[in-house]
Amino acid sequence: MCTIAKRIASLTRANDTICRIGGDEFVIVINDIAEASLVHSLGLRILESLKKPLEIMDNTILMGASMGIAVFPDNGDSWENIIKAADETMYKVKKSGKNGVGLCKNYY
Known part of the structure; x- marks a missing residue:
């Protein structure tokens, strides 16, 4: 997992937070981003790296x-709701064929 974390870290900023929450699951917290599409682009770059x-x-x-x-x-008003929204979106990606990045639609 150290190699995976290093690959992810090489694509994120110093003030972003990368957490391994278990097994093969990671959470990346990105502050001060102008548009969700920029995060989606980062996700695609991470996917290519992996x-x-x-x-x-x-x-x-x-x-x-x-x-x-x-x-x-946009997708939740608490840490728990954000994680839940991201998790549900990830499972949609898995159902549609895996190896992809999904951007959660607005819940509210």
Whole structure:
């Protein structure tokens, strides 16, 4: 997971927060962003970075990712609601074929 975190960190800003919340799930908190589309673009760049082969003990591992993006306050008024919105969006991406980035629609 350290390699994955480093790949993500290389694409984010120093004041962004990256958290591994369990297993293969990460949360990225991005402050001061002008438009949700910019976060979507970041998600696509992260996805491309994660698709690069990973070498572990003479084995090549291919990865992918499904991401859900939620924006405060459009998609929730609390940490719990934002996580829930992003999680639901991620599962929609998984159902539609995986390896993608979904931007949550407004809930309110």
